[in-house]
Amino acid sequence: LDGHIDSILYGTMICPAPNIVNVNSQKQIKLLSLSDSAIDQIVKSNTGTIPYTIPAGTYKGVDYPVNGIATLCNIIVREDMPDDVAYSIVKTIAENFDRYPTVASAMSLAKKEEMDRDMGVPYHPGALKYYKEQGWIE
Template identity: 30%
Template structure:
């Protein structure tokens, strides 16, 4: 299946691979071409094409992660970038995907974590998660996964007792700086460039998430996992800031044959050094991180390879996810 737009990155390598007369297509949904997930998808497609006979992989430009899941459910993509919460809800047919057919989309590999940033400035009146209740909150733009995570957080904290502003991160940062909102929520890989900009002009605060709140949140949304934004990631924010996040990674259709997924997974893991030259996130990816954040079952082909290389906790993961 093809959406029509081939990956611009690695175009020469991909055209060479077509000479192999591949008979299986693998379209990998990503996001607009300027975003990181497109670069990741293009790098992975290139590695697959160079190392797996009989597959022609392409990175497809899409509107983003929410659109990717819908395209997979409609059979227009075989794989896509997604957050692990979206992957879990799509597999289970719950949450934002209630009413859709469950079990069609399986976990594949975690690439990098995204961390929930609860962003504010001195004088906002927000010093804890509980303080978000009744405040003016930047939530992220409609259609973005960060807005969905913000909705989960604010529903837990405040029900409907807050004023939402559903705009992009850059606009939220400007509104914070101007005093037009009290806090902003964004689930993303750190450091976030707009937040670096804010810290250069205002006294930035990142609000920590305590253990009790996180435990309650994770009980309802299993893919969330504990992590911290490290000390001095942002100017003026000293010490690690405890928060939570999701995996930013790949999901794959249950319809893709097991042997194909096994071969593709093996190709990616045996070429992580080369992929690190495409994007540094691959340099931090390993068998210790590949399951991070996933709450839905692995594709059998990926599971076979992860067992083969001895991914830590793989049997516990299988028991926990039921697959």
């Protein structure tokens, strides 16, 4: 290592991430952990992030855990989306929540009861109505 980053890959939804697997199939990779203090600082300043460790062995030749962060999934819609449409979207997601890890393994980190987590942006009134009905928000 010469002290320079050759590449950074961000925005992966699945672990192992196909883009990292692709690079790793051609070259040996080294994944770097974030320090505990960096993780704490990121999580405190970004409500949509959580600490996450990529397990050892997830990628070929990476036989150590890699400490970092994961970003929570959110849906951003136009503010003029009809309330009933936003409500239906949120309700459909909640009612089918247990199916998502079969589509994207990273979704196994998510919890249905945390769908109302404050992401730092206003809730759509339709989503807010559903969250209140579930008792997740007062």
